[in-house]
Amino acid sequence: MDSNKVDMYITSMRDNFNSNDIPIIKASLEKISDDKFIVFQSINYKSPVVAIVLSLLLGCFGIDRFYIGNVLFGILKLITFGGLGIWTIVDWFLIMGATKKVNFKKFMNQVNITG
Numbered sequence: 271m272d273s274n275k276v277d278m279y280i281t282s283m284r285d286n287f288n289s290n291d292i293p294i295i296k297a298s299l300e301k302i303s304d305d306k307f308i309v310f311q312s313i314n315y316k317s318p319v320v321a322i323v324l325s326l327l328l329g330c331f332g333i334d335r336f337y338i339g340n341v342l343f344g345i346l347k348l349i350t351f352g353g354l355g356i357w358t359i360v361d362w363f364l365i366m367g368a369t370k371k372v373n374f375k376k377f378m379n380q381v382n383i384t385g
Contacts, residue, residue: 271299271300271301271302271303271304271307272304273300275299275304275307276296276299276300279299279307279310279311280292280295280296280299283295283315285317285318285319286315286316286317286318286369286370286373287370287373287374287377288367288370288371288374291370291374295374295377298377298378298381302381302384306384309380309384310377310380310384313376313377313380315373315376316337316338316339316369316372316373317369318365318366318369318370319366320337321334321337321338321365321366321368321369322334322362322365322366324337324365325358325361325362325365326362329347329352329358329361329362329365330347330351330352330355330358331347331348331351331352332344332345332346332347332348332352334361334365335347335361335365338365338368338369338372339372340368340372347361
């Protein structure tokens with residue numbers, strides 16, 4: 271894979287991943303062929319900024335967890351009103367990291383599929 275393409279991809283997607291995941295992403299992308307790169311460009315990542323906004327506004331209903339695909343946690347937050355508000359406040363600090371983990375998992379699943 272062309273180094274410039276990899277660098278541009280990482281620059282444009284940096285906010286969607288934890289900083290310690292970036293070297294793994296770079297190494298994975300450098301190993302794939304150019305024709306498979308388009309698959310990685312089409313992955314729909316969840317925005318950590320949208321997740322925190324949802325958490326601040328509608329976190330007590332679990333909307334933030336539904337957004338990132340954690341349906342079970344979303345349902346639990348919904349039926350407990352955000353753990354009576356405690357879980358909602360905790361998620362204000364954790365949801366961005368959880369979103370970045372979900373994005374990294376999506377990326378790594380695609381690496382395993384693409385091979």
